[in-house]
Amino acid sequence: MKKAKHSAKTLRWLVIKEYLLLTLVLLSFAFLGFEYFGHLSTAQLRWIEWYEIVLGCIFIIDFVYELQLATDKRAYVRHNWFFLLAAIPVPSNLADALRLIRFLRIIRLFRATAHLEFARHNHII
Numbered sequence: 001m002k003k004a005k006h007s008a009k010t011l012r013w014l015v016i017k018e019y020l021l022l023t024l025v026l027l028s029f030a031f032l033g034f035e036y037f038g039h040l041s042t043a044q045l046r047w048i049e050w051y052e053i054v055l056g057c058i059f060i061i062d063f064v065y066e067l068q069l070a071t072d073k074r075a076y077v078r079h080n081w082f083f084l085l086a087a088i089p090v091p092s093n094l095a096d097a098l099r100l101i102r103f104l105r106i107i108r109l110f111r112a113t114a115h116l117e118f119a120r121h122n123h124i125i
Contacts, residue, residue: 010069021062024055059087 031048034040040048063084070076077084 017062021059024058028052028055056087059083063087 031051035045035048067073067076
């Protein structure tokens with residue numbers, strides 16, 4: 001697999017993007033807690049469902065964006081297919097299981113942060 005050589009600006013954007021996505025995922029988990037432990041109205045539950053649909057679309061766009069950046073597209077899909085699965089907006093109990101997969105974003109965030117620190121340490125950025 002070839003290593004991609006991205007500019008410092010692209011690397012910074014990727015880390016910022018991961019932080020933004022992490023924030024959206026944490027908000028999704030908060031909504032999940034409200035759904036199960038709170039007493040929400042039908043309108044509030046509908047709003048949460050719409051949030052999950054929009055969040056799924058954002059993750060699909062992110063997957064396509066990262067696939068476009070990948071030098072080895074097959075390897076990218078092979079190693080990240082579960083992110084695409086988690087992005088599919090499915091308003092049901094299956095969606096709860098898929099939300100847990102979204103939590104893997106945190107692992108990706110740590111990886112992206114490590115790459116940024118490496119780039120800073122080696123004066124790439």
